[in-house]
Amino acid sequence: MNIGEIAKRSGVSRSTVSYALSGKRPVSKETQRRIQAVIDELGYRPNAAARALKEGRTRTIGLVIPPASQRLTDVQLGFVASVVDAAARADLDVLLSPSGGEHDRSFERVVTGSRVDGVILMEIRLEDDRVTRLRQTGLPFVGIGHTSRPEEMTWVDIDYETLISRCVHHLADLGHRHIALVNRSAELVAAGYGPSHRAQRGFSRAIAERGLEGVQVCCADDAQAGTSCAERLLATHPELTAIATLNEAAMPGFYRALAHARLTVPGDFSLTGVAARRWAENLHPPLTAADILADELGAHAVELLIQRIADPEVPHRQLLVAPPISLRETTGPARPRSRHA
Structure with missing residues (x-):
């Protein structure tokens, strides 16, 4: 037949x-x-296809990722891999769709073309048109990240505000008085990228609580930009002794700039931040960081989406994760940089 x-x-x-x-x-x-x-x-x-016909479903979920023109960070790749793996365990296929700019047509086809039973949305902004569009269509969706109105959707997320605050407190406990926050790109911050704005809040709060001197800068997501950024910070803020960051892609550039300046890590300068665990462990020296476990969050996102597909009226659920800081080899007691000038 x-x-x-x-x-x-x-x-x-x-x-x-x-x-x-x-x-x-x-x-x-x-x-x-x-x-x-x-x-x-x-x-x-015909295997899953007949089940899909009887259930009125495609047994496919959409995963909306950043534009293909952008290099995905290790954390982002971790989320993609974990969603695909969790979906496979649930006998679901995953349709990847970029969004942003000319890629918005792809996103629109996903949400209106009866191609998927639900969507997982990555890299969410405080005010995100994609969330608004999904709510209009009634298609079940879950965010990896959330907007400025968290109660209006189902999501999983990293508590960047708390984690960056913890990084600052950790550095302050080691005697650091002058600390920089290196954020993601200026374009992302200007677009309302949620993690960047929450990191800024956490940094400003912790700096005020400990009576420290803080400086905030943006940096593109690559090592070369990280080198240039760190070199500028060292030149314009000679009092700095530590950096906290959520820009893991720029981190190798920080190491390079510090080595060029003949500053040892952590003897002369400390580094910490929020990063994927494998990434942090594979740096040299290994990075003291709040480790993002993307595999767990991706699996939770798939689980929540399956629930919403089965019952679109189920109350919204949220999962905010704040992992502890893993102490490795990039933070130590503060030393005045003037002696190395």
């Missing part, structure tokens, strides 16, 4: 049967019922 025979007995085209099985294009309810009756009579079971 094949699709051609089903089409013949149902009185429709092969493509109509294919669309009915895959859900890639809408098929009228009457046609679906006619096709399903033939399938039931003949015992045809």
